[in-house]
Amino acid sequence: MPSALTDLRFLVLSGKGGVGRTTVAAAIARAAAAVGRRVLIAQTDAVERLGKMLGRPGPIGSTVTNIAPGIDAVNMTPKESLHQYALLVLKYEAVYRALFASRAVRGFLSAIPGLDAYAMLGKAWWHTTEVRGDDHRADPRAAVAGGPPRPKYDLVILDGPASGHAIAMLKIPGAIIDAAPAGPLVKDARALRDLLSDPNRTALVVVTRPEELPASETRELVSAARRDLHIALGPVIVNVVPPDRLSHGPVATVLDRFGGRPSGDPALDATLDIAAGVRAHRQTAEAVIARLQTDPGLPLVLLPWLPSTDLGPREIDQLAAKLMGRP
Ligand SMILES: Nc1ncnc2c1ncn2[C@@H]1O[C@H](COP(=O)(O)OP(=O)(O)OP(=O)(O)O)[C@@H](O)[C@H]1O
Numbered sequence: 001m002p003s004a005l006t007d008l009r010f011l012v013l014s015g016k017g018g019v020g021r022t023t024v025a026a027a028i029a030r031a032a033a034a035v036g037r038r039v040l041i042a043q044t045d046a047v048e049r050l051g052k053m054l055g056r057p058g059p060i061g062s063t064v065t066n067i068a069p070g071i072d073a074v075n076m077t078p079k080e081s082l083h084q085y086a087l088l089v090l091k092y093e094a095v096y097r098a099l100f101a102s103r104a105v106r107g108f109l110s111a112i113p114g115l116d117a118y119a120m121l122g123k124a125w126w127h128t129t130e131v132r133g134d135d136h137r138a139d140p141r142a143a144v145a146g147g148p149p150r151p152k153y154d155l156v157i158l159d160g161p162a163s164g165h166a167i168a169m170l171k172i173p174g175a176i177i178d179a180a181p182a183g184p185l186v187k188d189a190r191a192l193r194d195l196l197s198d199p200n201r202t203a204l205v206v207v208t209r210p211e212e213l214p215a216s217e218t219r220e221l222v223s224a225a226r227r228d229l230h231i232a233l234g235p236v237i238v239n240v241v242p243p244d245r246l247s248h249g250p251v252a253t254v255l256d257r258f259g260g261r262p263s264g265d266p267a268l269d270a271t272l273d274i275a276a277g278v279r280a281h282r283q284t285a286e287a288v289i290a291r292l293q294t295d296p297g298l299p300l301v302l303l304p305w306l307p308s309t310d311l312g313p314r315e316i317d318q319l320a321a322k323l324m325g326r327p
């Protein structure tokens with residue numbers, strides 16, 4: 001991973017469902033925390049897996065929780081996010097209640113396509129604007145120097161929705177700016193759009209696997225992003241790359257020698273079959289990766305398949321090390 005990725009303020013992760021977006025969010029967070037950055041992982045109504053990956057089993061709810069040194073997490077839900085966002089804009093619970101209790105208003109809101117997604121994107125953005133109130137007060141030099149308050153989070157990682165939903169979500173600020181009457185909603189949508197379109201602060205990172213379906217979804221996602229969004233594209237992260245240990249050296253020589261011919265020993269034949277399957281899997285993956293290299297033509301970062309059914313902190317740290325370019 002280019003170290004620049006951990007230097008950004010806002011990362012949006014997307015890709016086909018199940019490819020490893022949450023795993024990669026956890027690994028990037030660990031890599032960033034290892035270099036002293038304070039990170040928030042903002043999940044979009046996710047299935048509960050993140051806590052376990054970072055060693056804090058138990059649900060991550062809609063309240064920001066510390067889950068590892070330097071890493072906080074929150075699992076946003078549309079309803080909760082809309083409430084919190086509305087409170088920030090409208091300031092008073094009573095106003096919120098009066099407004100949202102009205103059936104007409106609720107009907108109007110539910111008719112806005114993508115409002116749910118926007119509430120979560122808006123909440124993730126809002127976390128990028130939070131400042132370290134306590135630290136700032138505690139550090140008299142900062143006050144004397146009159147420097148800008150430090151952000152509470154150096155990096156917010158949005159563990160975003162799958163491909164098509166992510167594009168729809170990221171289009172909404174523009175739609176609000178074009179269509180909504182001037183007011184706090186438009187002001188925030190502008191700030192959000194400025195953040196999303198600033199390559200020094202934001203990148204969209206597509207996670208994929210070296211298989212046909214996720215790879216073609218990656219190409220579609222990147223071309224939709226290039227066509228419809230103003231957002232910098234980070235490297236494509238190819239997750240779960242099968243091992244190449246059987247592609248070279250003595251094992252490969254043995255596989256070539258037998259080439260599916262019976263050896264006379266059924267146990268050996270069964271073992272060779274499995275080994276040949278693993279090697280073929282790797283060859284298929286390499287072909288998919290070669291195509292990804294030319295289309296979409298973004299830098300690729302490869303993450304290995306890890307032989308564990310239940311990824312925990314040890315495995316996540318292995319992936320974080322790979323992201324940082326360590327063997
Ligand atoms: N590099 C890896 N090696 C082995 N297993 C992995 C790897 N990356 C992810 N997995 C496994 O794949 C599954 C899906 O991963 P993850 O939950 O990160 O995907 P996701 O894209 O966030 O899925 P969802 O669409 O459900 O949000 C998990 O069981 C995870 O443990």
Ligand SMILES: [Mg+2]
Pocket residue numbers: 021022023046047159
């Ligand atoms: Mg996930």
